[in-house]
Amino acid sequence: MSCRSNYFFSLAPPHSAAKAVETGQEVAIKKVTKVFEKSILAKRALRELKLLRHFNGHENITAILDMELPSITDFNEIYLVQELMEADLHQIIRSEQPLTDSHFQYFVYQICRGLKYIHSANVLHRDLKPGETREACIGVGIGRNLLVNADCELKICDFGLARGFSDVPDNSAGFMTEYVATRWYRAPEIMLSFKSYTKAIDMWSVGCIFAELLGGKPLFKGRDYVDQLNQILNVLGTPDDATLKRIGSERAQLYIRSLPKTKKVPWAKLYPKASPVALDLLEKLLTFDPAARITVEEALGHPYLEAYHDVEDEPSHDRHFDFSFEAVESIDEMKS
Numbered sequence: 001m002s003c004r005s006n007y008f009f010s011l012a013p014p015h016s017a018a019k020a021v022e023t024g025q026e027v028a029i030k031k032v033t034k035v036f037e038k039s040i041l042a043k044r045a046l047r048e049l050k051l052l053r054h055f056n057g058h059e060n061i062t063a064i065l066d067m068e069l070p071s072i073t074d075f076n077e078i079y080l081v082q083e084l085m086e087a088d089l090h091q092i093i094r095s096e097q098p099l100t101d102s103h104f105q106y107f108v109y110q111i112c113r114g115l116k117y118i119h120s121a122n123v124l125h126r127d128l129k130p131g132e133t134r135e136a137c138i139g140v141g142i143g144r145n146l147l148v149n150a151d152c153e154l155k156i157c158d159f160g161l162a163r164g165f166s167d168v169p170d171n172s173a174g175f176m177t178e179y180v181a182t183r184w185y186r187a188p189e190i191m192l193s194f195k196s197y198t199k200a201i202d203m204w205s206v207g208c209i210f211a212e213l214l215g216g217k218p219l220f221k222g223r224d225y226v227d228q229l230n231q232i233l234n235v236l237g238t239p240d241d242a243t244l245k246r247i248g249s250e251r252a253q254l255y256i257r258s259l260p261k262t263k264k265v266p267w268a269k270l271y272p273k274a275s276p277v278a279l280d281l282l283e284k285l286l287t288f289d290p291a292a293r294i295t296v297e298e299a300l301g302h303p304y305l306e307a308y309h310d311v312e313d314e315p316s317h318d319r320h321f322d323f324s325f326e327a328v329e330s331i332d333e334m335k336s
Helices: 039-055 089-094 101-120 188-192 200-215 225-236 241-245 250-258 276-285 296-300 331-335
Strands: 007-009 015-020 026-033 064-068 077-083 146-148 154-156
Touching (some): 089 200, 101 154, 188 225, 200 276, 241 250
Antiparallel strands (some): 007 015
């Protein structure tokens, strides 16, 4: 098939709205260019394609409806046909339309419902954020990954930075590790090189997104890695010794201990209009210690989301995702 012959475009690439010629279905066509210009770009594109196929069918994860791969020998771009979603969550938050607590509940519930499916496949998304924030546009982060349609249905996308979950400590990580996910939504353990990264990093991002819904703006807007960490400490307070001892880098421990001790700011002071039950969930999501942070299953069962929670309608994946392709370094092998 050819995306360009089977779909009528109504907007310009790289994110085009289109209609299927045969069915009239409105779709989005994403043009991924320069795929094989660098191996890191090829790996990212391959990763996203494989993960989207693995998660195909879940209501809160964007689906690939069709795709076009030009000539296998010389192509350098890919066209992905996906469901049309009118906006991303960042645009919704920044719009002038009034958002209620029911909106917040529904959005957070859908993020957690999709994330449960992702985590059950032993996958960390690693870059959850509302959309193309200014901080993402200036080079830190990829782009839109929480898409919303006119019915407030939300879908997670953009798996180019996803990785497999492992309990094995990552001894190669350094203090303030260079991490390509968007800084404002990044868990503190990533910057401080905890001994292992867990699914808790995504839950921290959910907490940052929830805080942004409650306040209408990002909670932690660090100018750089150190400022990001300082902003977190200024709200959550200095972590206790038990948490500090679990930080993998001695340099990170020394840095935190060198700072003046700070006390936690009450969430009710930051978000006075939020209900106590909403702030309780926020507290559990934005916990400094990843071992104490709420899991996605626990979040779905939290009283704040009880209006939507149905364990029978919150599926888990039946198998783990196979990341063995990550070992492939040859661009020719990736093409095949």
